[in-house]
Amino acid sequence: MELAKHADAVELLLKGRNLDGYEIFVSQSRDLSIEAKQGQVDAFRAAEPFGVAVRLKVGDGLGFSYSTSMDPAALAMMVDGALVAARMQTQDPGYTLAAPAISYPELPWLYDPELPAVDEELKVARVLELERLVLATDPRVKRVRKCSYGESVYSSFIRNSLGLEKGYRGSYVTCSASAVAEEGGDAQSGWDFAFSPSFSGIDIEAVAKGAGSKATALLGARSIPGMRCPVVLDNHVAAGIVELLAPSFLGEAVHKGKSLFMGKEGEQVFSELVTLHDDGLLLDGTGTAPCDGEGVPQRDTPLVTAGVLQGFLYDSYWGKKAGKSSTGNAQRGGIKGAPRGGANNLMIDPGQASLETLLAGVERGVLITEVMGMHTANTISGDFSVGASGFYLERGEILYPVKGMALAGNLMQLFKGVDQVGSDLRFFGGAGAPSLRIAELEISGS
Incomplete structure (x- = not known):
């Protein structure tokens, strides 16, 4: 797994340090969120967060630190910070690292390999269509507070001094809608959402129907x-x-x-x-x-x-x-x-x-x-x-x-x-x- 090389770089810095154990955790994702309002894209945000964290054991002390950069100076500062924390902390025999497992469950559906290839225009079209569908559920649904689309493709990797080593990747997609219905001077709101590991697993018609019907049901x-x-x-x-x-x-x-x-x-x-x-x-x-x-x-x-x-x-x-x-x-x-x-x-x-x-x-x-x-x-x-x-x-x-x-x-x-x-x-x-x-x-x- 690609994240393992980042763990290798941190492990090199730990060599020769006076440690009783260590754990290295690496995480990376590609996130996207889109919001629609009044038939237009109201917000479009993309981010690619990355980071590495360590927990270092010195005696019965366990220190934690992290870095969002793989710059050698930043990694050295992270390791030094975790070591200081481990030595300064109150000793506690409860601090422990996880032993390696014989096997891990297989979850092939957790990652949708097609999601990164879906064109962003299709994702924008999906959230705009969701807003249209909400307004079409009932004439009493007068406006949509917010329709949103979100997704993440993520990877995690963990390694420790007991021989544990495990990495995996996953993905998820969410859609949500908040509708406002009005009748006879009364206004009520309704919300619904959907979650799936894959792009094709979301039923926006069901989300729209849920938000619209919840808003209208409480009128009067x-x-x-x-x-x-x-x-x-x-x-x-x-x-x-x-x-x-x-x-x-x-x-x-x-x-x-x-x-x-x-x-x-x-x-x-x-x-x-x-x-x-x-x-x-x-x-x-x-x-x-x-x-x-x-x-x-x-x-x-x-x-x-x-x-x-x-x-x-x-x-x-x-x-x-x-x-x-x-x-x-x-x-x-x-x-x-x-x-x-x-x-x-x-x-x-x-x-x-x-x-x-x-x-x-x-x-x-x-x-x-x-x-x-x-x-x-x-x-x-x-x-x-x-x-x-x-x-x-x-x-x-x-x-x-x-x-x-x-x-x-x-x-x-x-x-x-x-x-x-x-x-x-x-x-x-x-x-x-x-x-x-x-x-x-x-x-x-x-």
Whole structure:
């Protein structure tokens, strides 16, 4: 792999240094983003970020530094900086480097070799067509806030002093649209997106339809009085709540006493209908890769099976602290930071029920399609109180759109209250879920 030669150059600088271990990480990508507004290209940005990072071990100290240049002076400064950091740092026997793996998963679909050859005019045409399609979904869709196209072709390479060496490349394409619908003095917005490792994997008609229909669906929304009732969370809202749970599944949070699930392994924490896992090998997943940021093979890790807590996610450091192996969950947010724990593709398994089936069992309740302020939930206690909008239901039928609601409760109780799981699993970034029906939640209305 071409990036290996950059690792060679850094390795030469490490020879003769008083080290107890080293890790070299090299990353390079070619990124493109295009935005359209009112039938014209509003923004066109291209970038080719490159960088190399090292982690150097001296005794039980581990120092990190990086460089975005392969200039020998810049590399020497990077190595010196990491050495100083390793010597100055508080000694910690938890600092460790990943051992080489016997094998790595094969993910041939991760890279689309045709993407770099697609003409840029076709990419511009795609985002302009997306805007046209959004406006054509419904006469009430009056404008498009933004339509965007993004892509990246990326490569990573990692090598360490224990003999680990792994490189891979990948690609992805995204499209998104934000629409505004207006009627009778009321205005509502709707958003949708698509993600794929390949150019041909994006369905812009589905994105346009999603954004347009979400905007028009909430027109004429009313207030309702407060009540305690069954609640159906659509897959977008459910995925947002799954994302909120992610930190509680990390070994770091457990060790620091900041996890909802601390000390609950083997216990029934959710409804037996809920199975949740982190699949680092998921087909077309945004967090999928053959290895994590330390070179550990990614895998599918069970976290909650039929409601019972199975375990947690670890990188090498927090795994060693807990006496566990890394689960392949060390992530790098770019070249400028050392790897740290994170979920790859966190998901609830789908059930058998269609959204219609979930609604059918509700005598009087609400379907929630949007929540505001979910990030304010207390991820240690699990308590939340958020704004919400959606639809009022009676006898399984949607009667009218609703706004100005507040949902309150506890995340653990919410998941214990799941009495039906939808079949419509969808991912929104690194978290995915089907629609979920909750037996009872507190709704505050007007």
